[in-house]
Amino acid sequence: EPEVTQTPSHQVTQMGQEVILRCVPISNHLYFYWYRQILGQKVEFLVSFYNNEISEKSEIFDDQFSVERPDGSNFTLKIRSTKLEDSAMYFCASSATTSSYEQYFGPGTRLTVT
Amino acid sequence: SQQGEEDPQALSIQEGENATMNCSYKTSINNLQWYRQNSGRGLVHLILIRSNEREKHSGRLRVTLDTSKKSSSLLITASRAADTASYFCATTPAGGFQKLVFGTGTRLLVSP
Numbered sequence: 001e002p003e004v005t006q007t008p009s010h011q012v013t014q015m016g017q018e019v020i021l022r023c024v025p026i027s028n029h030l031y032f033y034w035y036r037q038i039l040g041q042k043v044e045f046l047v048s049f050y051n052n053e054i055s056e057k058s059e060i061f062d063d064q065f066s067v068e069r070p071d072g073s074n075f076t077l078k079i080r081s082t083k084l085e086d087s088a089m090y091f092c093a094s095s096a097t098t099s100s101y102e103q104y105f106g107p108g109t110r111l112t113v114t
Numbered sequence: 115s116q117q118g119e120e121d122p123q124a125l126s127i128q129e130g131e132n133a134t135m136n137c138s139y140k141t142s143i144n145n146l147q148w149y150r151q152n153s154g155r156g157l158v159h160l161i162l163i164r165s166n167e168r169e170k171h172s173g174r175l176r177v178t179l180d181t182s183k184k185s186s187s188l189l190i191t192a193s194r195a196a197d198t199a200s201y202f203c204a205t206t207p208a209g210g211f212q213k214l215v216f217g218t219g220t221r222l223l224v225s226p
Contacts, residue, residue, distance in 0.1 A: 031212055043157065043202065043216040056213055091156060101145050101206050103214060107156040 002026045004106035006092050012112045013082055021077045021109045023092030032075045033093040033103060034067065036060070043091065049075065082113045120203060124221045133190045135220040137203030138183075144206040146179055147214065148188050151200045160188075160201075165208070193224045 005024045013019050025032050034046040047057040049067055066078045075094075079086055089110050093103040120137045127133055137146070145164045149157040163170045163179045163186065170177045176189040190197055200221050204214040 033213070035214075035216075042218050043204075043214075045213040045215065048213055058213075089154075093157075095212060101212060102147065102159050102162055103212070104159060105149075105157040110154075 004092055004094055004104050006090075006106035006109050008109060009107065010110045010112070012114065015084060015113055016081050019079050019082055019111065021079075021090050021092075021111070023075045023077070023106055024073050025075055025092065025094030026096075026104055027073070029094035029096050029104075031055075031095045031097075032067075032069070033095075034077045035091045035093065035105075036088040037091065037108075038085075038088045046077070046090075079111075082111075084113050087111055087113045120201070120217045120220045122220060123218070124223070126223045126225065127193055129193060129195055129224055129226050131193055131224075133193050133197070133222055133224070135188045135201050135222070137186045137188070137217050139186075139203075139205050139215075139217075140184060141205075142208035143181075144208050146177075146186050147204045147206075148175075148177060148186075149202045149204060149216075151202065151219070153199075157202070190222075193222075195224050195226050198222060198224045 007022045032049040035043050037043045045058050047061045048055045064080050068076050089108045091108045092106045095103045143165055145162055147162045148160040150160055151157050161172045161175050161177050163177050174191045179186045200219045202219045203217045
């Protein structure tokens with residue numbers, strides 16, 4: 001069964017460093033998302049991406065964040081200058097079409113900023 | 115309260131018993147979904163119910179939706195120890211593109 005994959009599973013970085021989290025969505029899906037979950041809190045939407053552009057973003061997704069689909073398979077989230085409060089689990093998700101709202105999530109990348 | 119609040123926050127039952135979790139939300143929605151999350155792992159899609167549906171079944175899962183009360187319930191029948199996980203409702207707001215707004219979750223513990 002097709003699945004969303006994410007790398008790395010765990011990333012440790014120092015405050016102020018740039019990180020890139022990588023995702024490979026399900027191959028025939030057209031819509032891509034990033035969510036985050038701070039430990040013990042609810043899952044929060046960050047950004048959605050369709051047709052090579054951001055379709056919606058949350059207040060969390062400020063200028064420090066960017067997303068890219070550099071090729072036909074990868075979808076990346078970049079945090080330019082990490083802060084301690086960026087420590088969280090980051091989930092990538094994808095969905096097939098607008099008529100199909102099921103989103104399929106990857107296993108997540110745990111980001112620890114020290 | 116925020117969009118997507120589940121109750122109870124935690125539920126502890128014995129294998130074979132039924133587990134019922136509730137979710138309330140505040141805005142109009144296109145659909146509501148339930149996800150399961152095992153500790154420290156990703157989210158697994160369980161079931162989706164559209165705003166014009168009232169009840170849906172999938173295996174041991176039964177979901178109801180009451181849009182007049184802005185609430186949903188998830189029933190897991192004949193629970194198993196493997197059902198131990200956190201369960202989240204997630205709504206797609208009406209007019210929203212496709213983002214999911216997650217609730218706070220219910221931690222379910224099923225003891226053998």
